[in-house]
Amino acid sequence: MKSFLAKNTDTRAFYSLLTSSVAPRPICFASTIDKDGNPNLSPFSFFNLFGSKPPLLIFSPLRRMRDNTTKDTLENILQTKEVVINVVNYDMVQQMSLSSCEYPTGVNEFTKSGFTPIASKSVAPFRVKESPVQIECKVIDVHAIGEEGGGANLILCEVIQIHVKEEILNNNGDIDPHKIDLVARLGLDYYSRASGDSIFEVPKPNRHLGMGVDKLPDAIKNSTILTGNDLGILANCTEIPDLKLVEIPKNWHAAFEKVNSLEEKHHLAKNLISEGLLDLAWKVLME
Numbered sequence: 001m002k003s004f005l006a007k008n009t010d011t012r013a014f015y016s017l018l019t020s021s022v023a024p025r026p027i028c029f030a031s032t033i034d035k036d037g038n039p040n041l042s043p044f045s046f047f048n049l050f051g052s053k054p055p056l057l058i059f060s061p062l063r064r065m066r067d068n069t070t071k072d073t074l075e076n077i078l079q080t081k082e083v084v085i086n087v088v089n090y091d092m093v094q095q096m097s098l099s100s101c102e103y104p105t106g107v108n109e110f111t112k113s114g115f116t117p118i119a120s121k122s123v124a125p126f127r128v129k130e131s132p133v134q135i136e137c138k139v140i141d142v143h144a145i146g147e148e149g150g151g152a153n154l155i156l157c158e159v160i161q162i163h164v165k166e167e168i169l170n171n172n173g174d175i176d177p178h179k180i181d182l183v184a185r186l187g188l189d190y191y192s193r194a195s196g197d198s199i200f201e202v203p204k205p206n207r208h209l210g211m212g213v214d215k216l217p218d219a220i221k222n223s224t225i226l227t228g229n230d231l232g233i234l235a236n237c238t239e240i241p242d243l244k245l246v247e248i249p250k251n252w253h254a255a256f257e258k259v260n261s262l263e264e265k266h267h268l269a270k271n272l273i274s275e276g277l278l279d280l281a282w283k284v285l286m287e
Contacts, residue, residue, distance in 0.1 A: 011065055011150045019045070020187025024194075027185055028059040029086040029096055031117075031125045032076035039117060039126055040072045041099050041109035043088065045185035046152070055159035057085060057137060065149035072105055074142070074153050081139040082123040083157060086131035089181045090193050095130075122160045132180050134163040203236075210236035220285055225266035230273050237278060243286055246279045259284060 006014055019025075028047035032040045047059035061071045077083055088096050092115075099113035110117045110126070117126035120136050127134040137157035145152040168179040182194040192198070213221060213235040220226065220234065248256055252272075259265050265284050272281035 011148075015065070015150060016187060019185070023186040024184030024192040025186075027088040027096070027183065028057070029088050029092075029099075029128060029131065030059065030061075030073050031084040031086060031128060032073050032082070033080060033125050034072075034076045035079040037124075038106060039108055039110055040076055041113065041115065041128070042071065042073045043096050043100050044073070047085075050156070056140075057135065057157045057159060058154060059085070059157075060152045060154050062153070063146070063149050063151040068147075068149040068151075070153070074155075077139050077155060078142060080124060082125055083137050083139060083155070084120055084123060084125045084127050085135040085137060085157070086128040087133040087135075087180075088183055089132050090183050090195070091181070092128075092130055093183045093191060120161075121163075127163065132165045132168045133175070135159055136161040136163075205236060208238050211239060217286075219262065223266050225263065226270055226273075230270055233273055233278065234281070237282075240286060241279050241282055243283050246283045248280065248283070252277075252280060256284065 004014065004017060009017075025045040026047055028044045030042055030044060034040070042061075044059045044061055046062070047057070050056040050058045061074045063070055073083075095113045095115060099109040099115070101112070103109060103112060109115075110128075116129035118129045120127050120134075123136045123138065127136070137159055139155060140158050141154075141156040143154040143156070145154060164175065168175055170176040170179070177199050178195050184192045184194060186192055213231050216231060216235055221231065223231075226234075255268055255271075259268050269281040269285045272278070272284065
C-alpha cells in the first residue's frame with residue numbers, strides 16, 4: 001500500500017487523492033446574492049446534511065489553490081447570511097458544470113448556464129427552477145479553517161423552507177430515488193448517477209440485535225464463496241432458524257437435490273441470500 005503524508009505532499013495532488021477517495025459526494029448548487037442584489041450561482045461538493053432539529057446543512061467553498069482568493073459565494077454569504085441550496089439531478093449536470101467556470105465578479109451564472117431564477121419564499125437569493133429540490137437557508141456561522149490555497153470555509157446553514165417537485169414523489173409522498181435521479185461528485189472529472197441499477201436497499205440492522213459474524217459457524221465464517229456482504233446478512237439474523245420448520249418450495253427442489261459438496265452448498269446459499277430467502281440459505285448451509 002502506498003502512503004502519503006499530508007505535510008509532504010503537494011496540495012493539489014493531495015486534494016485529488018482525497019476527492020477520489022471520499023466519494024461520491026452530494027452537490028450543493030448554491031445560489032446567493034451580494035448586498036446590491038446581484039445573483040451568483042456555483043456548485044460545491046464539500047457538502048452534507050448536518051442535523052435535523054434544527055435542520056442543518058454544511059458546505060465549504062475552498063480558497064482557490066492557484067492564487068489563494070475566496071469565491072463570490074463566500075463573500076456574498078458573509079454580506080447577506082442567506083443561501084439557497086439546489087440539488088442537482090442528471091438533467092442539470094452539464095449546465096451545472098458550466099456554471100462552475102470562474103466568471104468575473106458581477107457576471108450572472110444563471111444567464112451563463114441557462115438556468116431559470118425564481119423568487120424564494122423566505123430568503124432573498126433566487127432558487128433554480130430546474131432543480132427538483134430547492135432548500136432555502138439562513139446562514140448561522142462561517143468558520144474559516146486555513147489561510148492558504150485549499151483552506152476551508154465551513155458554512156453552517158439552517159434550513160428554513162424546502163421546495164420539492166411533486167413528480168419526484170412516490171405514492172407514499174416520499175422522494176423516489178429513481179425519479180429524482182441525483183448525481184454526485186467523484187474525483188477528477190468524474191460524476192456518478194444515483195438511479196437504475198446503481199440504487200440498492202440495505203435493510204437497517206435488526207432491532208433485536210443480529211447474532212454477529214463472530215457467532216456464525218466456522219464453516220460459514222471461513223467460506224471462500226460467501227462474501228463479507230453475505231456474512232453480514234446472515235449475521236443480522238437473531239438466531240439460526242429451526243430448520244425442521246423450513247420447507248423447501250417446489251421450484252427449489254432440483255437445486256437442493258444437486259447439492260453434494262460444501263462448495264456446492266455455499267454457492268446455492270449465496271444464490272438464496274441474493275433472493276432474500278434466508279431461511280432456505282440457512283437450511284442448505286446447516287444440513
